[in-house]
Amino acid sequence: MSVCLLWLGLSALWQVADTQAAFTIDQVTLTVLPGNNVASGSNLTLHCEAKVSHSLPQPLTYTFSFLQDDQVMYSKNTSSSVVERSLSPARVFNSGRYQCAVRLYDKIKTSTSQKLIVTGLQVPTLKVKSDIISEGEVINATCSAPEEKGSLNFYFYEDDQEVKQARSKSNSVTTTLTLQKLKDVYLHCVYVVIMHPDAGFSNKSKTVKVIVKDLDVIRPQISISPNANVVEGDRVQITCQVQYPSDLDLFLTKGNTILHKYHTTFTHSFTVRAEDSGDYVCKAEKGSVQKRAVYGLNVTELFSKPILRMSADKVFEGERFTLTCHSAVSSSEKINKADIKYTLLKEDRNIYSGANYFATASLATNGKYSCMAVAKGVTKTSQPLDLKAKVPVSTPVIRVVDRVIVGRPFRVLCEAENGTLPITYTLKSHMSEAERRVVEATDKALFSNNYISSPEEIHSFTCQAQNEGRSIRIASHPLRAEVIVPVSKPVLVPQDITVTEGSNLTLTCRVQKGTYPIIFTWYHNRLPLPTQEVRSLEGSHIIKAIERDQRGDYYCEASNYNIEIKRSHPSRIGVSLAVWKKALIGVFCVLLLVAIVIVLTVFLKKMPNPRRKKQATELSVKPSRPKSGDPMRMSLTLDIEDNTILNGTPCVMGRNVWSENVSGSDSDDHTDVDSELVHPQEVDPSKEVLVKKSIEPEYSGQHTEVQMSTPGLSQQAALEYAQLNNSEQEPA
Template sequence: MECDGHVLLLLSVMLLTGQGSAQGSELSFTIDHVSLSVLPGPDVHTGTNVTLRCHVQVSHSAQWLMHSFSFLLEAVEVHAHNSTDSQSDYSLLPARAAHSGAYSCRVRVLEKERSSPDTHLNVSGSTHTHTSRVRVLEKERSSPDTHLNVSGLTTPLLTVDSAVIYEGQEVKVSCLAPDEKGPLKFQLEVNGERKRDFTNAQNPVSLQMNTPGRMTLRCRMRLLLRPEAGETISNLVTITVKELMVTPTVTFEPASGVVEGDFLMVRCSVPTFSELPRNERARLEIFLTKDGRVLRQLTGRAEVPHQLRAVASDAGTYVCKTEMQGGNLQKTASATTTVTELFSAPEVSVRPPVVFEGDNFTVSCSVRRLVENREAVLRYRLFHQGALLHHGQHYTVTAAVNAHTDTNGQYVCQAEAKEILRNSTALSVTARILASQPAISAKGGVIIGRPFQVVCRSDRGSLPVTFTLMKGQRSLGSQEVNALSAVFNVSANAVRDGAELAQLNCRAANHPDRTPLQSPPLQASVIGE
């Protein structure tokens, strides 16, 4: 009986330490089943509190086991929890559309080693020390996928930083949905027209309002990663865009009848400048332009005056443009003025129109049209080859004998009145060369009683040249040729003997007012006299 008492004591100690001698130090277990449930159900509306509950069933030989629970959404871990319990919860408080997807639960029984305190057992006078060591092997198992569908989105809140602005100014717009999870895409609409797309990370956005009036703003919201979740529309916000009264005007003084040399004032102004808020006046820029060139620009002023002494090129359209610094608002106005030429472009002429070496010729300058009653005094200048030749309207030149003299070249006339200068087109003058004294010769021998040919030739002269074959004082024929020689046919009965042959000569002329130069008599051998 005493021996049986010792055995019962040993058994009691082993049970208290959680170990039996039959178990030894080996631990065995198997994961039977892992399940995942969704409460209150897999299909809920946004804002519902949802609990995901993972339950594991393990067959084992130990008193307790440590379980590592992992909750996964689309195979990505979203929550983890260690517990000795066979059940773990993951709560979505509340659930949003971004929480939708395929969930699973993975349970891992962690590998651990645990030792009990030393237990001393005295059996039949012998003392034994007993230590129990347990090793838990690592195993894991996952539940099947369970789908959670959270329908609906929260309503985004649209706010603006100002409900009243001026055209051209920017308004900051925020579309927020703080209760939604995940990246969001917003579409901003103004009066129903799509204006801007942005994400929640880009809030707020700036929107420039360039059209006066009442503008209604709203935004549409979608989940970037789950477009199938649909969209929701924010509240409506109405803002007032006041017209910025900066429309300019363009005026001219005098309004009409401007002639070159008159003073012309062009005014670019904003009539409503004094009605603008003070800070808007300081931002106002006014530009006066013509043909794409800025004539003058001022900032913070009611008008831009621009005075000029008019010339013909000042006629045309002037554009006045207003802008607000720091914005894209522009308003324009334009007006057109005419400027009458004080005098027409001058013309240069030469008399006589054809000049020969040694001739006197006069270069003259004139204008066809001059506006009367303008107290305008025309002054003329004559230029030769770009150099000033003469102050005056007329100048007489003697063409030198050499064809390449300084009197040849281009002549230009310049007219001036009231500081307005105009040049004529250039007139090119080249003095013609007088035909030199000709020479006469026979082509081959001369046989009396038969036709023959004679040649009249000059060494120099401007073309054309008129050659005339003479017999004494009687003309046998004339030729105007673009050459320095001419051939004449002499008939058989024109020359009857050598004395008549010596009466042949020729004349050359290329000047209408000069006496032709005459050659010496023909000298040629005569056959058959």
């Protein structure tokens, strides 16, 4: 439809489009007369009518277009509003979907589509150039349907069997036919409209008979002389002939092999062999026609085909071998065994004349051998024998694949540099039974799951190699490989000790066995300390000037070659205080004790005690009737040693000063008191403690002044002592 509109647009360029008149295309109608379904050959008319409303005074000019399957098939410019297109006679080619399009100035309107079906095909006509031909000739045949339109496909049949198909853009085709049968044949043809395959095949054309004449004049004949049964070495002649040679080819064949070719009668002569037995064919060809004659020839063996054998199926380099050629006599009336001569060939070169050949196998003797037997002019060759001497296995090499660890499985590889496969490898050790491996695709064998319990056992492994078919075994050298001994459980020393703060502590981690290098790692309360790699069975870690916070549990780990990490038992390390810290604490404790004692003494002195008041009263100094208003002075000197002050208590001090006199006197004899308690002497002013005590006598208002000088007693102690006495002498 789009193609139609484009064509209509281009065709309307010549029309006058610029007009001020008003018009419209109301309707376009397409009618197929007499109907949409008609038989082939009917008179058919396409009727197209346009209805237009306009205000123009002059007649309108229309452009009518008829379309078949969206392709413009007819177009016409006219002032009439009706146009007809005749399709007479109608054929299958005219079948399709039709439309009518009307263009008026710049407006286009298209009718609804109408489907047209034309049924029935014309019966085709078949003609041949000659209806009498010779065998092998081709036939020129023409099939036509003059009344049909469009492209056609033609089919040719020979006795109802399709033999040819030809396509034509017109309604006829001429082609050549090659007959399939050597007899009279009957030909006919049909056709199909390519654009309308649904219409089917046309009816058959009239049958045409073609007579085929046989070409017996070219039939050949074959003969063999002296006869068809001969013995090897006999000479025979095969004749192939034809009576009327004329423009033909003559062949002599056996199987698929052409032995001779000529254009007329010929003879083929040759000396026969056993393999020449069989059918011989003489063929005569002219064009596509072939005639043949067959004759059989039977050839008896003079002697059998020789057979070459080797004395041993397998031979190794350095071993002797024998090649023997043998052939049996088949026609004893013509020859005997002595008449057969043998020749040994290597790589098709003569190397020895005779039936038996002796040699020593080596690399030079390898190759293809055959033998040739000759008698009465007949030569026969044996099947080739491929000799390849086997290579004895070389001394195998034994080695480990990865690494050897005591107590763990390891793999051993046995390999021979030379040797013909298959090879049997045997791994032997005094610790285990022999293990075998047969290799066929490689020159090495792998043995797994081998164990040793000590490094020395590695040298007990050996490997043996043996070729198949030989009893000789070649042994390797003992296995040599580095053996790794895993570390034993380590021991950490010292164990559970206490060291003094500030001293150095050496932690030694020791194992009984293990291959160097060994890695030692120390841990303190599960926290890792520095790691040490050494080439010995022990390692040391020194903690310098150990501190109190470094006490706790220590242990070590040992490993080598990333095999296994083993851990020691833990050791508990205690850290005691330094000596100076102990001394300082001791001094502090002594001072603390002294302070406590003093506090307790003061506390006890202040406690109310009647006995102490009595003792204080007794110890008080009575005045010796002094003058009125003069105080009496008493000087008391207490000599107390330094160690008494440091080691004694206030209670002891009090007892040393007062207790003896108090307990020993109940009288008021002041002379005794003065003589026993008061010892005036010169003292160091720095050590003198003056205690003035105002005592109010029980019966007098006089004061007594007591002055005490106590060497070695500190002022603070003396003052406390005076205060204590004062408190005791105060009246209740």
